[in-house]
Amino acid sequence: MRWLLEKDLLILRRSRMLVALLIVYPAVIALLIGFAISRAPSRPRVAIVDQTRAGATVEVGGRQVDVRQYARRLFGQVQPVYVSSRAQAIKKVTSAEVLAAVVIPPDIAARVSSGTTQARLEVVYNGDALEQSLVQAQLGSALAQANLGFSEQIQKAAAQAIDLLLKGGNLGVLGAPSNLIGLRQIPPLLHRVIAGEPPGATRQALERVSAFADFAAANLDVSKRVLSTVGQPIAVHARLLHGRRTPLDTFAVVVAVIISEMFVCVLLAAGGVALEREEHTLARVVRGLVSRATLVIEKGVLAAACSLAVAVVLLGGVSAFVTLQYSRAGLWLIALASAALAFASLGVAIGAVAREVRAASLLAFLSSLPLAFLALVPAGAVASGLYDVIRAVSFAFPFKASLQALDAAVNRASPPLGGSIVHLAVLTLLFGLLARIALGRAD
Amino acid sequence: MSTLLSVRGLAKSFGDLQALRGVSFDAHSGEIVAVIGPNGAGKTTLLSIIAGAQRQSAGTVRCDAAGASHDVGWAPQQAAVYSKLSVSENLRLFARLHRVADPERAVARMLEQTGLAKRAGERLERLSGGNRQRVNVAIGLIADPPVLVLDEPSASLDPGQRERLWEFVAGLAKAGRGVIFSTHNVDEAQRYADRVIVLDRGDLRFDGTPGELMRAAGEDVRGDLERALVAFLARDEPR
Incomplete structure (x- = not known):
């Protein structure tokens, strides 16, 4: 495996355009994200x-x-x-x-x-x-x-x-009478007047006025509270049931880093395997010199290592714009490495299925992009049946699990890091197996 | 001549298609064997199985050479080389993958034998088709195998390059190696092969010298092996 790795690194070093793209692309993404999230939301x-x-x-x-x-x-x-x-x-x-x-x-x-x-x-x-x-x-x-x-x-x-x-x-309005009596002061005043009044029609009339004054004083007070309710009928109190609030800017960083890692890794792994077929060297290499499983591992390790390096640099670059906790850097590395291996495994499988580099690159790009979009569809944005399908598709590919792993590592978001790592490990093995089977088609 | 390679009852099927049916023959030290036949006869499949690049459905391939570092060298039809690597880097890589004891010496030997020493540092992507084919053959020989299998080695070469290639192959046979090659160019088989094997739709129809094939054709072919092959194949329907 050592000689194959050395050979692939040499080929990579000589593919200047590809290497430039691998460096420039994530750097541009990092700068754009950083620039976008470092600016306050503008007012129109x-x-x-x-x-x-x-x-x-x-x-x-x-x-x-x-x-x-x-x-x-x-x-x-x-x-x-x-x-x-x-x-x-x-x-x-x-x-x-x-x-x-x-x-x-x-x-x-x-x-x-x-x-x-x-x-x-x-x-x-x-x-x-x-x-x-x-x-x-x-x-x-x-x-x-x-x-x-x-x-x-x-x-x-x-x-x-x-x-x-x-x-x-006092009303404080020009021409209005001063020292007006309040509605609350009327009932006791009337009660005193009624007490001195002999029974008869006048007393009955006064008692009716007094009852109205009691009622009006009691209910006008309520109207003040009604007014405040009408002004803002429903106040919102938000409560997070599950997980931890992830600030939008750090979540954007996580998305940018994982998208970049995915593209670099999947394209590199797919291209690396497809290149062996395009150059007709696959049959020569696997005829007893190197096993197909070793070839799958070698291509995967190389792509994972390169994309991990790019992702770490990107995360470091973006941290110039967003505050990240460097004390959790070990967890970032674990999350990024797990994601890189799963992406590499997927890439090798794509490369094994495709017969030439251009087809492999196109297939890698065309499959990665929708997977990323699907994984970002929030619950409730689509019909529940469709969302179940999206969830199943996202579960079967490494993007969402990688996103959750890095989000947990950077932002302590849920689900916890351990679960996502196990998920990514299973996907790595499954896609690796698929790649090994597809490479058997060299026969 | 000692037997270097024994092929017995070799069969290969791809689903319902029988690419090879019970092919048996031997190759000997210092012998050049040409595998000829029409398109789809199974030539490439036969050579790939002998080289270990494909698995047979039935039958055996045995290399009897003693003390060989690697049994069968193989140069596939299309040059299987890394374009971004130089001539010497390609040779060194395969020497290491073959676990050759002294890779640098093996690289130097192959550069000298193939006449590519002056172009050792050039990347394959900048070489002509002929020189790429020379590197392709050199990689097949890098582990010093007793038997070399060449699949249409002269297909992309001009007449001059073809001549140099056959001189090189003749030198290998003279040094005691067994060489098996496939070709569409029957003239080449007539000129350079000691024996010809005729394959037709997966069956081995003939195994003998070019002269014996001309006699077996049963017509006056006037010393033309191509005419003899056509007449021979037309004479009997395949099984």
């Missing part, structure tokens, strides 16, 4: 046309809420580009200077104050389906946040007005 550039009159307010129970608060909240969610007219805003959208434009009409305050007509904003955007989807998602979220904030302001003003009705005091 949105042109805002605020046509509201300066100082326009919405009146709620005698309280004033500044309409510009809405615009300010919206500005906090986007990168605002101020424009003075709707025409200017459309021009900026057309020239792609901004992703969209929001026009806040002059009558927004009047409509909100009316309590009967819903206020409307105009959103202008263009672009292809992807861009429209992005605008809808980002702007929809920004507008929802602004709406929520504004409704909190209105809710706060309404609650203050209800408080005043209950407790009494």
Whole structure:
């Protein structure tokens, strides 16, 4: 095996284009991932046309809420580009200077104050389906946040007005009567008046008023709580049932490293075996000089070692952008080595089935890519029957198990590392056996 | 002449197809044996089994040479060499895989015998078809086997290269090796082979000298072995 390894390393060293690709490809992936995840999520550039009159307010129970608060909240969610007219805003959208434009009409305050007509904003955007989807998602979220904030302001003003009705005091509005009596103060006052009143029609009328005042005071208090419920009817409390929360950036690192390791390993192993057939040397080598099993192991070990080195370098490179726990480096190596052996085994099997390097490379690429995508399909994204099929396919190939192994090693995610290592070991043996059988076709 | 190789009752089937049926013959020291016959006769299958590159369905192949480091050397039809390696690297690799006692000496010997010493450092991908074939044959000989099996060795060679190859093969036979080669070029068999074996659809139809084949053809073939082969095959239907 030593001489075959030496020979393959020599061939690899002389295949400059291939080696360059093996180094450059993961490096580019690492840089792209690192660059993408080191930047904070960007806010969309949105042109805002605020046509509201300066100082326009919405009146709620005698309280004033500044309409510009809405615009300010919206500005906090986007990168605002101020424009003075709707025409200017459309021009900026057309020239792609901004992703969209929001026009806040002059009558927004009047409509909100009316309590009967819903206020409307105009959103202008263009672009292809992807861009429209992005605008809808980002702007929809920004507008929802602004709406929520504004409704909190209105809710706060309404609650203050209800408080005043209950407790009494000054409205603080020009021309309004001062030192108003509160609804809660009316029942005891009425009880004292009724006590001094002789039985008769007047006393009966007063008792009815007193009963209403009791009821109103008790229930108006409830309406404050109702208001807060209507403002945000359902609050979300998230609880993770199983596993550990993996930050998106470190999970992205895990995915990038495993994808790179898979491609390097599977392509190298498949190409290495197919090259023996293409050069017609397979029959010469296995006729009593080297057993087929030894050849399978040699090609697998070489591909696994090369891809492991690439994966370690890649993980190291990405760690410049993302904080990783170096104290767990031993576990990374175990996970990466197990994954490399399983990928190599798969690659050798592909190479044994294909008869030439180009066919083997194409087969390796065409089978690896969908396997990676299938393994990343989340539960619930597709129908349950289809998801069961996807799970079975992902289980039968090494990508998902490798992803889980490295995720467990880097992020302490579940399932635990041990289970994934055993899974990968079984897959290594199975694909190795398949490769050995396929190589028998040299007969 | 001492017997170097005994083939007895060799059969090979691929599913329903019988590629070889009970082929038996011997090869002797210093003898050049040509295996001829039409396409699909089983020539390559026979040589691959003798070389150990394929397993037979039935029968035996026995090499009787004593003290040989490796029984049968083999040069397959298409040059089985690593294009990215140089001539000497290819030879060294196979010398090591054959566990030759002194690989460097074996490489030097083969470079000298094949006249490739000046091109030892050149990669195979830069060599002509003829020189690649010379390396292919040299690898077959690297372990100094008593019997050399060549599958259509001159197929990709020009006349000059072909001439040099046969001179080289004649030298090997003169040194006591047994050489078995297959060819489509019956003239080559007539010129260089001591014996011809005629295969037809997996059957061994004839084993003898070229002169005996011409006589067996039963027609006036005017010393033309190719005409004799055609007449011989047309005379009897295969079993």
